[in-house]
Amino acid sequence: MKLTIVGCSGSFPGPASPASCYLLTAHDGVRPWRVLIDLGSGALGAAQKYMDLEDIDAIFLSHLHPDHCMDLCGLHVAVRWSPNGWNRDRIAVWGPAETADRLATAYGLELDPGMHEEFDFQNWQEREAVTVGPFKVTPYAVNHPVPEAYALRVEVTEYDGTGLDRTAVMTYSGDTDSCQGLEDAAQDANFFLCEAAFQEGRDDAINDVHLTGKRAGEAAARANVKRLLLTHIPVWTDTNTVVAEAKEVYSGDVAAAVAGVHYTI
Template sequence: MKLTIVGCSGSFPGPASPASCYLLTAHDGVRPWRVLLDLGSGALGSVQRYMDLEDIDAIFLSHLHPDHCMDLCGLHVAVRWSPYGWHRGPIPVWGPAATADRLATAYGLDLDPGMREEFDFINWQEREPVSVGPFKVTPYSVNHPTPEAYALRVEVTEYDGTGMDRTSVLTYSGDTDSCQGLEDAAQDADFFLCEAAFEEGRDDHIKDVHLTGKRAGAAAARANVKRLLLTHIPVWTDTNKVVAEAREVYSGDVAGAVAGVHYTI
């Protein structure tokens, strides 16, 4: 599985990156499949650097704050109004139960049909996996101030024809403070894409919203993940500081996300 950091700026787009959006690509032996984890503010333009919009196979939303979902409004325009037509069916979108109505309201549409002609909205069910091509995605409820917020565990099994099949696991935290759901989602993951919006000492008075680098590192250590990439870092948070915090408590490889960088998992 290949991960492309489309956008990694926390809470709103920054000068060097859109808000949260991550492209995953994997091959099922027949063709490549491409899915997006979140499509936050400013991300739709950058997505087009890496793929044609008609090649989006599915979108998985962690929650409904604008920095994680609002560019679906722009994608709705691309699907509905392209003068050349849209040559695939509605794009499957997994998300919280309020997704369809939230996006219709954001764009000023009637709730019925809203954007249901452009997107096939499917509601997450806690810890019930869904499959799209080679991807299996399981949502885990996490600790963030919105009615539904999820970490997403993504599994891809590669078949090499010799019986030595290998399953790769990427866990994406979404937005969360420390909680058991996050650690369950990340257990033994090969790659942990984890938010670290807060800094130790600066944001200690804010509870149940975001992780610090240290809390992200502690979750990675307890979950026994192989690699940690810190993301969702706002313009006022120092990436070097949160990475240093994580290294205090996590002995594996750790770095900060940068838009445009690719990883093989």
């Protein structure tokens, strides 16, 4: 499984990165499959550096704040109005129950048909896995001030023909403060892509919104993850500070996400 950081800026696009968007690529033995996790503000343009929009097999939304979903409005335009036509079926979009109506309202559309002609909207059911090509994705409810927010556990099994099959696991925190759902989603993951929007000392009075680097590190340690990559770091949060916080409590490999960087999981 290959991870590409399309966008990793927290809360709104920064000068060096769009808001949250992550491209996952895996092969099922027949063809490569490409899915996007979140499609936040400014991410649609950057995503086209790495793929043709018609190659999107599915989109998985962690929650409905604009920095995680709003560029679906632009993708709606690309699907509906391309002069060359859209040469694939509707794009499957998995998200909270309000996803279809929220996006239609954002674009000023009537709720019926809204964007249903371009997207095949499916609603998350907590801890019920969905499968798209080689990807198995399971949503875990987490601690963020919206009606539905999820961490996503993504599993891909590689079949090498020798019987030594290997399952790679990546967990994405979405936006959350500390909670059991986050740790359950990340349990024994090979790769933990975890938000760290807050800093210790500066944001102590704000609860149930975001993690600090320290709290992200604590979750990684309790979940026994193999590698921690901090993301969703806003322009006013110092990257070196949150990485240092995480290293105080987590002994594994820690780094911060940078737009355009690729990882093999």
